[in-house]
Amino acid sequence: MLCPICLHEFDWSEDELYERTPAGQYQRLSLEHVTGARREDLLRAAHVRCPAPVANPSLEHHLPYTYVRHGRPLVIGLVGGPETGKTHLLASMVGAIEQGGLRPYGLTTDAVDIERHAEYVDTYVNRLIVERETLSRTAHRATAEPADAFLVNDGTHTTAVAFFDIAGELLRSSTHEATRFVPAVGGLLFVIDAAAKSARMGDDSFRAVLDRLPKTGGRLDIPAAIAITKSDSVRFQAPVDTWLYADPDGLDPAAVLDESRDAYAYLYRRGAQAWLSPYDKCRKCTLHFVSATGAAPAEGRFPRGVRQRRVLAPLISLFAMTGVLRGFPEVGI
Numbered sequence: 001m002l003c004p005i006c007l008h009e010f011d012w013s014e015d016e017l018y019e020r021t022p023a024g025q026y027q028r029l030s031l032e033h034v035t036g037a038r039r040e041d042l043l044r045a046a047h048v049r050c051p052a053p054v055a056n057p058s059l060e061h062h063l064p065y066t067y068v069r070h071g072r073p074l075v076i077g078l079v080g081g082p083e084t085g086k087t088h089l090l091a092s093m094v095g096a097i098e099q100g101g102l103r104p105y106g107l108t109t110d111a112v113d114i115e116r117h118a119e120y121v122d123t124y125v126n127r128l129i130v131e132r133e134t135l136s137r138t139a140h141r142a143t144a145e146p147a148d149a150f151l152v153n154d155g156t157h158t159t160a161v162a163f164f165d166i167a168g169e170l171l172r173s174s175t176h177e178a179t180r181f182v183p184a185v186g187g188l189l190f191v192i193d194a195a196a197k198s199a200r201m202g203d204d205s206f207r208a209v210l211d212r213l214p215k216t217g218g219r220l221d222i223p224a225a226i227a228i229t230k231s232d233s234v235r236f237q238a239p240v241d242t243w244l245y246a247d248p249d250g251l252d253p254a255a256v257l258d259e260s261r262d263a264y265a266y267l268y269r270r271g272a273q274a275w276l277s278p279y280d281k282c283r284k285c286t287l288h289f290v291s292a293t294g295a296a297p298a299e300g301r302f303p304r305g306v307r308q309r310r311v312l313a314p315l316i317s318l319f320a321m322t323g324v325l326r327g328f329p330e331v332g333i
């Protein structure tokens with residue numbers, strides 16, 4: 001197993017499981033003589049301790065058993081500069097998943113860690129979608145843990161998928177502790193702010209992350225999707241309007257290719273070639289117009305409600321390129 005928090009590789013066994021107490025501590029969980037539904041129920045909330053040596057007990061960490069049980073997880077990293085819209089995009093994507101947005105693709109989901117997922121939904125998704133409030137900039141932390149994680153089942157197999165979303169400034173560094181998940185990523189979600197003024201400069205976080213990952217023949221084998229978010233702010237420009245209001249159901253590789261081509265041309269025309277570096281560097285990369293909120297906030301709120309557009313398209317594309325979603329023709333250009 002690969003620990004997504006510290007990148008330690010370890011073996012684990014079912015005899016050493018932990019449960020979380022209401023106070024947030026971990027204590028040994030004994031499943032001796034526990035069978036049937038009760039056992040399954042306890043297992044769903046059980047944790048495995050990462051055995052990596054730590055300098056300080058506060059750095060000790062546990063991973064949900066459901067996360068390690070399904071083989072190697074898919075780690076998806078959101079990459080983009082400060083305030084590009086990463087946190088709103090992830091909250092909006094999780095909101096769309098909660099509303100059954102993956103069902104048309106034959107995918108079902110469960111939380112990896114029920115409590116943590118509930119906490120994420122409460123502090124991010126509900127705040128944005130129910131309370132209609134903007135989310136805060138992501139705090140600088142010394143370590144990174146997944147923001148949220150799901151078990152995704154495509155009808156034949158289950159993959160654990162974990163999302164990392166750290167502050168944009170920290171992504172520029174290749175040594176900061178919070179970026180430790182970078183070498184473990186199996187899918188990259190690059191986020192571009194459609195409303196950004198200075199397109200020519202590109203994005204330091206793209207460069208830092210791309211430089212750090214292994215390449216063969218000068219290119220990366222890690223699939224990438226580029227989400228041009230806040231597309232609502234440029235929605236009257238062709239061809240953004242066509243794609244932003246397109247019918248989102250179903251995965252049509254031809255449509256993915258067409259949208260990628262249009263989005264590439266759109267960025268190119270704006271002189272944003274530097275933003276296209278993920279496309280140049282990754283063997284498989286798709287581009288998408290999305291909007292996490294449907295409109296810009298006014299005084300920290302979305303008074304007319306949050307209407308996300310096409311936020312699951314980049315995710316579906318990543319799922320198809322990484323094999324989480326099988327039974328669909330290859331996508332990726």
Ligand SMILES: Nc1nc2c(ncn2[C@@H]2O[C@H](COP(=O)(O)OP(=O)(O)OP(=O)(O)O)[C@@H](O)[C@H]2O)c(=O)[nH]1
Nearest residue numbers: 083084085086087088138167168230292293295296
């Ligand atoms: N118009 C519009 N504004 C958005 C959208 N998504 C996010 N925003 C706004 O963009 C700003 C930054 O969004 P965040 O999600 O916090 O950006 P971030 O990339 O997580 O920023 P850091 O955490 O600092 O790296 C906020 O004021 C949001 O309200 C969108 O889809 N459309």
Ligand SMILES: [Mg+2]
Nearest residue numbers: 086087137138
């Ligand atoms: Mg953020």
Ligand SMILES: [Zn+2]
Nearest residue numbers: 003006050052
């Ligand atoms: Zn670890």
